[in-house]
Amino acid sequence: MLIFTLRRILATIPVMLAVALFIFVLLYLAPGDPAEMIAGDNASAAEIEQVRELLGLNQPFLVRFADWTAGLLRGDLGVSVFSRKPVTELILQRLEPTFSLMATTLIISITAAIPMGVIAAARAGSWIDRAIMGTAVLGFSVPVFATSYALSWIFSIQLNWLPVQGYQPLSEGLWAWFRHLIIPSIALGSVYMALIARITRTSMLEVLNQDYIRTAMAKGQSRTRILFEHALKNAAVSILTVIGLGVALLIGGAVVTESVFSIPGIGRLTVDAILQRDYPVIQGVVLFFSFVYVLINLAVDLAYRLFDPRIRL
Amino acid sequence: MALLELKDLRVHFRTPNGINRAVDGLDLVLDAGETVAIVGESGSGKSVASMSILRLLHGENCRSDGEILYQGRNLLDLDEKAMRRIRGNEISMIFQEPMTALNPVMKVGRQISEAILLHQNVDRDTAMRKAQDMLDLVGIPESKRRLDEYPHQLSGGMRQRVMIAIALACEPSILIADEPTTALDVTIQAQILDLVKELKDRLGTSVLIVTHDLGVVAEVANRVVVMYAGQKVEEAGVGDLFAAPLHPYTEGLLRAMPKLGTSRVTPDWRLAEIPGQIVSTIGEIKGCVFANRCNRVQEVCHEIRPALRTFGSGRVAACHFPCGSKVPDV
Numbered sequence: 001m002l003i004f005t006l007r008r009i010l011a012t013i014p015v016m017l018a019v020a021l022f023i024f025v026l027l028y029l030a031p032g033d034p035a036e037m038i039a040g041d042n043a044s045a046a047e048i049e050q051v052r053e054l055l056g057l058n059q060p061f062l063v064r065f066a067d068w069t070a071g072l073l074r075g076d077l078g079v080s081v082f083s084r085k086p087v088t089e090l091i092l093q094r095l096e097p098t099f100s101l102m103a104t105t106l107i108i109s110i111t112a113a114i115p116m117g118v119i120a121a122a123r124a125g126s127w128i129d130r131a132i133m134g135t136a137v138l139g140f141s142v143p144v145f146a147t148s149y150a151l152s153w154i155f156s157i158q159l160n161w162l163p164v165q166g167y168q169p170l171s172e173g174l175w176a177w178f179r180h181l182i183i184p185s186i187a188l189g190s191v192y193m194a195l196i197a198r199i200t201r202t203s204m205l206e207v208l209n210q211d212y213i214r215t216a217m218a219k220g221q222s223r224t225r226i227l228f229e230h231a232l233k234n235a236a237v238s239i240l241t242v243i244g245l246g247v248a249l250l251i252g253g254a255v256v257t258e259s260v261f262s263i264p265g266i267g268r269l270t271v272d273a274i275l276q277r278d279y280p281v282i283q284g285v286v287l288f289f290s291f292v293y294v295l296i297n298l299a300v301d302l303a304y305r306l307f308d309p310r311i312r313l
Numbered sequence: 314m315a316l317l318e319l320k321d322l323r324v325h326f327r328t329p330n331g332i333n334r335a336v337d338g339l340d341l342v343l344d345a346g347e348t349v350a351i352v353g354e355s356g357s358g359k360s361v362a363s364m365s366i367l368r369l370l371h372g373e374n375c376r377s378d379g380e381i382l383y384q385g386r387n388l389l390d391l392d393e394k395a396m397r398r399i400r401g402n403e404i405s406m407i408f409q410e411p412m413t414a415l416n417p418v419m420k421v422g423r424q425i426s427e428a429i430l431l432h433q434n435v436d437r438d439t440a441m442r443k444a445q446d447m448l449d450l451v452g453i454p455e456s457k458r459r460l461d462e463y464p465h466q467l468s469g470g471m472r473q474r475v476m477i478a479i480a481l482a483c484e485p486s487i488l489i490a491d492e493p494t495t496a497l498d499v500t501i502q503a504q505i506l507d508l509v510k511e512l513k514d515r516l517g518t519s520v521l522i523v524t525h526d527l528g529v530v531a532e533v534a535n536r537v538v539v540m541y542a543g544q545k546v547e548e549a550g551v552g553d554l555f556a557a558p559l560h561p562y563t564e565g566l567l568r569a570m571p572k573l574g575t576s577r578v579t580p581d582w583r584l585a586e587i588p589g590q591i592v593s594t595i596g597e598i599k600g601c602v603f604a605n606r607c608n609r610v611q612e613v614c615h616e617i618r619p620a621l622r623t624f625g626s627g628r629v630a631a632c633h634f635p636c637g638s639k640v641p642d643v
Contacts, residue, residue, distance in 0.1 A: 210413060211408060211410050211413040211414045212413065212414055212415055212416040212417070214369055214408065214414075215408065215414045215415065215416070215476070215479070216416065216427075217367075217369055217400065218367055218369060218400055218401060218405065218406040218408075218480075219400065219401035219427060219428045219431060219479065220397040220398065220399070220400035220401035220402055220428070220431050220432060221397075221401075221427065221431060222397060223393075230416055230419070233418045233419070234416070234417065234418055307418060308417070308418055309417075309418060309463045309465070310417060310418075310463070310465050
């Protein structure tokens with residue numbers, strides 16, 4: 001187990017390096033001269049050249065990549081062109097709202113989606129199945145911003161139950177924190193929830209046809225416990241895979257959700273950085289999100305073993 | 314009163330092509346301490362019949378009628394909760410495929426103790442100790458270590474032993490074994506059959522064994538029910554059946570058994586076969602279900618279905634011209 005874990009962690013290093021190279025090249029090739037932008041509209045050619053020199057932008061590509069990578073290893077993602085603050089600091093400042101949003105979304109989506117999928121599979125073909133899968137298709141098809149506005153119109157504006165937008169840090173109290181996250185989480189999680197519910201239903205249907213389900217029935221076990229104890233654990237590996245892969249959806253969605261609900265998280269930071277062509281920040285944020293994604297999928301890989309003892313280490 | 318009695322059992326499936334009468338009017342009696350075998354080829358309805366007893370067939374397209382009397386109670390009338398108290402407790406079942414019949418992500422110990430916890434008022438530790446005793450009983454060495462293993466760590470024969478341990482954990486009065494040895498090596502088959510026989514004697518369990526293998530029948534059964542196309546075509550004591558089969562189908566099955574001592578030099582070294590295929594049970598069958606493959610077939614066989622007739626003590630067969638009788642033009 002330990003060796004397997006170490007091997008998996010080592011295997012993420014080349015992945016991260018490739019991601020870093022990709023991001024670097026992408027921005028290297030992107031149109032627009034950062035030096036010009038930083039120097040301002042009225043700068044002379046000499047001033048621009050000075051900025052270029054200062055930022056090392058006149059160095060050859062490989063040297064710049066090596067410098068940047070060396071910085072990464074020290075946790076230095078560069079300095080924001082506009083705020084002049086280190087990118088690492090900017091990201092860390094905005095970590096809490098984004099992680100809070102992600103965590104509540106994950107918890108709400110998974111706890112809702114799995115029972116939905118299990119019930120749909122148990123009653124396959126019935127109106128309950130059709131209702132659940134219909135909801136899932138809806139959740140899958142409506143874009144995040146539309147769900148966001150619809151939910152906040154109903155629950156915040158019409159019913160006045162929940163705040164329209166904004167974020168309260170956890171230090172302001174659990175309920176204040178959670179109140180602000182309910183609608184954003186549901187809006188952000190709807191696609192994710194639909195995805196998990198569907199894969200849960202599919203893999204449960206497959207498992208329910210297996211011989212060992214019949215064995216459990218022949219023992220006198222109840223239907224509910226067969227579903228949740230015998231079947232769900234067997235379906236877990238596929239569900240877990242989709243939970244891991246689906247995090248990519250959440251990252252993309254977080255950018256939109258944070259904008260709609262004015263949550264001062266990394267998503268907002270990303271949007272602002274893109275609008276301002278703040279390259280070091282964009283690089284830093286994309287790299288950070290990739291890192292989170294790789295990490296989550298590493299955790300998923302390690303978790304497989306908890307559910308299926310046959311998975312070789 | 315018989316321990317288990319099937320009366321006019323009919324199990325029908327609705328299919329897109331019509332109604333599949335997988336079991337069509339089966340009568341069967343299992344007395345205490347007895348071993349009865351249901352024999353037939355694939356598609357004869359023997360497995361469906363055995364699974365319908367514990368009502369393991371489900372779905373809107375499946376329908377069981379008639380009576381399944383267990384100690385005088387009709388199992389088809391019980392609600393799901395009462396049925397669960399019977400399953401694994403009074404009547405247990407083991408299946409054909411030991412490789413897939415155990416839950417792959419659950420430890421062996423838990424799978425056995427689960428049955429005990431469901432039906433007996435004991436705590437987890439006691440149930441786990443009982444599970445270990447069961448592993449000892451079915452002849453699995455190092456039972457303590459095995460409790461903590463997963464099915465994929467066991468061989469096919471071991472897994473079938475674990476299945477038997479699960480089935481017998483609550484000392485049921487009936488064990489239904491659906492082709493328990495089909496998926497196993499020949500040597501392992503013999504071991505499993507010996508185990509079933511030994512445990513049957515030790516625990517006083519009645520056994521209903523479903524098989525297509527006449528060797529298995531000869532080994533364990535007291536009485537044999539031969540099924541064909543969802544119907545019982547013959548029933549007899551195992552000795553009588555092997556000595557003098559009445560139904561041409563039974564005779565054909567016996568002839569299709571390899572015999573020791575035959576070789577290419579003996580005149581009848583080729584195995585006999587029953588030509589043709591089993592008739593589809595979808596839709597109504599006119600006349601005798603075996604008529605299209607029978608070597609004694611007459612015109613009347615295609616027109617009128619033969620009723621089950623009694624021949625001597627405890628022997629019945631459904632045939633107009635049973636073996637040994639005179640057939641007009643054979």
